[in-house]
Amino acid sequence: MSQWEVRMSNSKGLPYFFNKDTKESFWDAPSELSEEQVKSLPGADYLTGAGKAHAGQVRASHLLVKHQGSRRPASWKEENITRTKEEAIAILREYQAQISGSSKKFAELATVHSDCSSHTNGGDLGWFGRGQMQKPFEDAAYGLEVGKISDVISSDSGVHLVLRTG
Structure with missing residues (x-):
């Protein structure tokens, strides 16, 4: 039998089914x-508690600026991102100065400027556990106190500011 598990979509906040063998994912x-097999899958508790925290999880928002070295140098704003990593960091530093520790300003800037689809939610990625995010991002989120904002974090996706929200 295939290796199925239930995961939580960070962009939609909804559970989905992921096959670890084929790397396919499905909403249904x-x-x-x-039904019994579905209930016994790893992560099946997401099916009954969507949007709620589970033991060991954190909630965070981010403001992502992609660059030409990002694993997917394109976004909802730009089809072909050509800026350098250094330019992306400089842009984030400007946002960081504007945010000045304000979670409200963070969400406003993420909505307009983040290269992630989470921009529609002010950068909110929802609840996630260890192993669900890229390691540098995960380490930053887990290392912050609720309400605190990270310095610039670099991951395969680009460069981020991370706000721990839960």
């Missing part, structure tokens, strides 16, 4: 699984 339960 795989037809080959019975």
Whole structure:
């Protein structure tokens, strides 16, 4: 039998089914699984508690600026991102100065400027646990106190400011 698990979509805040063998994901339960099998999948508690924290999880928002070295140098704003990593960091530093510790200003800037689809939610990525995010991002989120904002963090996606919200 395939290796299914339930994961939480960071962009939609909804659970989905992920096959670790084929790397496919689906919103609906795989037809080959019975209701009991679905309930016993790793992460099945997401099916009943969508949007709620589970033990060991944190909630964070981010403001992402991609650069030409990002794993996918394109976003909802730009089809082909050509800025250098140094330019992306400089842009984030400008946002950081404007934010000045304000979570409200953070969300405003993330809505307009973040290269992530989470921009529609003010950068909110929802609740996530260890192993669900890229390591540098995860380390930053878990290392912050609630309400605090990180310095610039670099990951395969680009450079971020991270706001711990829960």
